[in-house]
Amino acid sequence: MDNALYVGLSRQMTLRRQLDIVANNIANANTTGFKTEDLMVRTEQAKPAKTLDGASPVKFVLDDRVARDFTQGAMTKTGGDFDVAIEGTGFFHVQTAAGDRYTRDGRFTTNPEGQLVTQEGAQVLDDGGGPLLIDPTLGPVSIGKDGTVSQGAVRVGRLGVVRPDDLASMAKDGDNLYRNTANTTLQAAPDARVHQGMLESSNVQPVVEITKLIEIQRAYEGVAKMMDNTAELSRSAVERLGKLN
Amino acid sequence: MQALRTAASGMSAQQLNVEVISNNIANMNTVGFKRQRAEFQDLLYQQVERAGSQSSSNGNIVPTGVQVGGGVKAGSVYRITEQGTPTLTDNPLDVAIQGKGYLQVLLPSGETAYTRAGNFSTNDQGQIVTEDGYTVQPGITVPQNTTDITISKTGLVQVKLDGQPQPQTIGQLQLATFMNEGGLEQIGDNLLLETAASGAATLAAPGEPGFGVLMQHYTEASNVDAVTEITSLITAQRAYEMNSKVITTADQMLQATSQLRS
Numbered sequence: 001m002d003n004a005l006y007v008g009l010s011r012q013m014t015l016r017r018q019l020d021i022v023a024n025n026i027a028n029a030n031t032t033g034f035k036t037e038d039l040m041v042r043t044e045q046a047k048p049a050k051t052l053d054g055a056s057p058v059k060f061v062l063d064d065r066v067a068r069d070f071t072q073g074a075m076t077k078t079g080g081d082f083d084v085a086i087e088g089t090g091f092f093h094v095q096t097a098a099g100d101r102y103t104r105d106g107r108f109t110t111n112p113e114g115q116l117v118t119q120e121g122a123q124v125l126d127d128g129g130g131p132l133l134i135d136p137t138l139g140p141v142s143i144g145k146d147g148t149v150s151q152g153a154v155r156v157g158r159l160g161v162v163r164p165d166d167l168a169s170m171a172k173d174g175d176n177l178y179r180n181t182a183n184t185t186l187q188a189a190p191d192a193r194v195h196q197g198m199l200e201s202s203n204v205q206p207v208v209e210i211t212k213l214i215e216i217q218r219a220y221e222g223v224a225k226m227m228d229n230t231a232e233l234s235r236s237a238v239e240r241l242g243k244l245n
Numbered sequence: 246m247q248a249l250r251t252a253a254s255g256m257s258a259q260q261l262n263v264e265v266i267s268n269n270i271a272n273m274n275t276v277g278f279k280r281q282r283a284e285f286q287d288l289l290y291q292q293v294e295r296a297g298s299q300s301s302s303n304g305n306i307v308p309t310g311v312q313v314g315g316g317v318k319a320g321s322v323y324r325i326t327e328q329g330t331p332t333l334t335d336n337p338l339d340v341a342i343q344g345k346g347y348l349q350v351l352l353p354s355g356e357t358a359y360t361r362a363g364n365f366s367t368n369d370q371g372q373i374v375t376e377d378g379y380t381v382q383p384g385i386t387v388p389q390n391t392t393d394i395t396i397s398k399t400g401l402v403q404v405k406l407d408g409q410p411q412p413q414t415i416g417q418l419q420l421a422t423f424m425n426e427g428g429l430e431q432i433g434d435n436l437l438l439e440t441a442a443s444g445a446a447t448l449a450a451p452g453e454p455g456f457g458v459l460m461q462h463y464t465e466a467s468n469v470d471a472v473t474e475i476t477s478l479i480t481a482q483r484a485y486e487m488n489s490k491v492i493t494t495a496d497q498m499l500q501a502t503s504q505l506r507s
Contacts, residue, residue, distance in 0.1 A: 012502075016246060017293075017313065019498065023248035023491045024287070024314035027255030029484045030262065031285040031317055040308060063293070065308040078282060079327040079468075107284055109323070110425045112444035119284065119321040136345070136422050136447065137455035167307040172314065174289040206487055213494045224501040231506060 003058050004230040008223045010060040014041045015220045017063050022212050025204045033104035033176055034202035036069045038212070070167055073104075073203035075195060081141050082108040082116065085200040086161060090192030091170075091178060093129070093160035096122040098173075102162065102186070104200055105176035110134050116149075120175060126157040127188060133157075143196040159194060162186035247313065248495040254316030255488035258285050261319050262481040269469045270478075277361030277435055278467035279324040280474075288315035326426050329361075331463040337394045338365040338373060341465040344457025346420030347429075349382035349448075350375055350436060357382060359421055359446070362435035364464050373402075377434055385416030396461040399452040420456045421446035 018039040028034040042064040048057055075085055084106035086092070091102035101122065108124055111117045116124040116132040123131050127147070134141060138151035147159035164170060169182035180186060265283040272278040293311040331341040340363035342348070347359035360375065368374045371387045385402050387394065393405040393412075400418035423429060428442030439446055451459045 020247040023251035026487045027317040109427045172290045175286045217494045220498045221501045
């Protein structure tokens with residue numbers, strides 16, 4: 001009989017985790033380059049519960065994976081010289097203190113040494129893995145569709161835009177950065193196009209997220225009701241069976 | 246419940262967003278003002294390991310290990326140094342910078358500040374000063390019997406004196422550029438200060454390679470675009486409301502649990 005309570009509890013736990021993920025999506029509705037996530041659950045076959053008439057199957061629900069939606073986010077014009085957005089699959093390659101990281105957040109700037117860096121100061125790497133040096137005396141910077149950075153007639157280098165063989169190997173690391181968890185190195189992404197003066201908006205769809213919120217809440221309340229009914233059933237059973245005629 | 250904290254982080258981020266947008270709108274008509282943008286970053290992710298789970302690719306939606314994000318934080322508020330429109334004022338001491346560079350201003354503390362606001366005038370001694378009375382560097386004094394002032398594109402300041410047909414050169418304005426303009430610190434009054442992040446100033450006459458040119462009789466308008474700002478304001482407000490909706494939902498779910506009969 002308690003199985004119903006435990007199965008209900010397993011569903012409530014996944015619903016709470018899903019709420020955490022939806023909350024994170026909504027909190028990041030305005031975060032540059034953010035990719036929406038959702039929780040995938042699976043059924044977990046448990047050991048058959050012993051009842052009076054023999055074994056009957058019990059299936060729990062378990063949070064299994066996070067589905068990350070890499071759909072292109074909308075392009076927002078900012079007009080910043082060092083603001084770049086990627087159209088297509090690919091990541092900018094940056095060097096942080098913790099090692100190689102990848103990002104779709106192209107809000108770059110220069111440091112006092114003239115190197116192209118992220119807003120946190122992590123070096124943005126070119127296609128060869130080296131830094132990009134901007135000389136302020138050479139005039140305005142233009143970044144071509146293929147990522148080529150130039151100042152007037154001088155070619156500075158080319159932004160490294162890379163992609164993994166399997167997007168599933170990219171783990172989020174916070175600060176809009178991704179970490180590569182696979183052993184393979186990332187390959188150049190020649191078909192990804194770079195747009196200067198633009199940023200990629202978050203691909204969170206507010207309507208979808210709010211709908212999910214309602215669904216989660218109703219499902220949670222439904223399970224709570226079911227658990228309530230089950231508890232009520234045992235209580236009344238004990239009362240009736242214990243009654244002396 | 247983590248969702249409560251996550252949504253709270255979202256609300257404070259959107260509040261900052263509204264503050265930045267309102268500052269932009271308030272400075273829509275400020276000479277030489279550069280609009281700012283608040284940018285956000287996701288917080289650390291909590292890895293919830295699940296052994297033996299399978300991976301399969303299906304279009305754009307990619308399954309990964311269970312990672313639960315902790316919300317959002319303000320990444321940076323940065324200036325967009327896009328050129329503002331030159332506005333004709335007909336004041337002979339107004340200069341707009343077309344291109345890169347900042348004019349230098351001497352603060353009472355002895356420090357040098359940098360500005361794009363070239364709406365200058367003269368003080369009682371004839372020195373060229375900003376609206377707040379700070380002298381423009383290098384110091385230029387306009388003689389009393391001046392009939393006409395010309396500031397060339399390259400920053401040469403010449404005056405025509407009463408009774409003299411030949412113009413006299415009284416000074417040369419300079420522009421300062423920085424490795425990282427974004428690193429300059431804003432101190433109000435349209436002034437910026439050099440910091441370690443910006444790098445040292447490089448001085449040169451306007452029109453040199455990498456430096457802008459001056460336009461006399463013009464001031465540089467603020468580069469705030471009202472339509473964009475109002476749109477961002479609406480987006481920020483809706484995002485704030487959605488985060489508060491998450492809090493309501495989390496609260497009602499907790500209530501459903503606490504109301505379970507034991």
